[in-house]
Amino acid sequence: MGTIPKSSVGCVVVGGGPAGMVLGLLLARSGVEVAVLEKYPDFLRDFRGDTVHASTLGLLDELGLGDRFAALPQQREQRLTMQFDDGVVTEDFSRLPGRHQHIALVPQWDFLNLLADTAAASPNFHLAQDAEVNDLITVDGQVRGVRYLDKNTGDTHELTAPLVVAADGRHSTVRRLAGLQPRGSATPHDCLYIRIPRAAGDPDHTVLRFSATGGLIMINRGDYWQAALLIGKGTADFARADNAAWVRRTISRLAPYTADRMTALDPTTIASLEIRIDRLDQWWIPGALLIGDAAHAMSPIAGVGINLAIQDAVATARILLPALRRGHVTTKDLARVQRRRHWPTLLTQLAQERAQEHFVAASPTDDTHPPVPLRLPQPLRTLRHWSGFPHLFGRLVAFGLRPEHLTGPLKPLTHA
Structure with missing residues (x-):
């Protein structure tokens, strides 16, 4: 399936990873017609991020997907122990508030298939796989859609929308087409x-x-x-x-x-x-927004990448939903998403940069x-001898610096 049976939708999402699929699901359930374009034929690629933290597990509960996610094959960890040559440091999740006192390590393809199957129940959701974006459609300096290749047929199609969201990873095609260059930091x-x-x-x-x-x-x-x-x-x-x-x-x-x-x-x-650890100074251009690794590539340290990307997706849906329902998204709307997600991203990356100096x-x-x-x-x-440190460390890892929830215009999703 490499073609969307439409020439125009309410939002185009480029990239069918965790951020793209969550955003597509949220928007479709909220009444926005959305198309997700994924360049690969399926989700079966090993060695991708698969650490699902308590912040994301709680979000899945809010979406009504908690039990279905729990049925996926996974490894649950209530404690993680980092062993160094002269001792250990423990992250303890056993006292986390809420339903989940663990993190889940789940093959990413199972997680993405769950999201895709759930989203497909909405008539507003369209997923095209083997669909590779190769150009942006611009009118008077504003992005109005994309051109993409159906890799099954070799045909190129145009798909217009008031907004294009790039969730296509650290080697983002949309970022390159938009002329945006991330600011990188040294990684040893x-x-x-x-x-x-x-x-x-x-x-x-x-x-x-x-x-x-x-x-x-x-x-x-x-x-x-x-x-x-x-x-x-x-x-x-x-x-x-x-x-x-x-x-x-x-x-x-x-x-x-x-x-x-x-x-x-x-x-x-x-x-x-x-x-790589990098980030864009500006996550948007008129008509297009970048989230997840497309806006800020994360190190694998602490497995935060999926969870930060999903938080980006939730913030994007919540902030932009009123504008998408009107069919007109302004640059002020896009800038609000970046303001919301910039500081947790920056502080998390700074923590990763410091941590890698000791590995x-x-x-x-x-x-x-x-x-x-x-x-x-x-x-x-010093801190590992304080009895409360493993629990504090675990909480910081499990929830991050600004977990997102289905509030405001997204709240009806909890009853969908």
């Missing part, structure tokens, strides 16, 4: 994603290991681990060379119980992620020198 790490078979005797919980010999995060996927290995910036090709011998050696060192499975590791299945990425270009043990950062060495 990249990441390799690896599937590792699980075996009897392995831990059941998520593994967070930060050592002088590297950083490793492993999520329990039932019969396999979804593992993320921090590496030095720009060293992915070097790390995968020589049949990924260095990757096998490093993972065996950080998680010794996996060593017997490293010989079966298929190097062709190792994916890489260029870790060591394994470096395949320098694998011979004896490592100096990685010590906990000084504030954590």
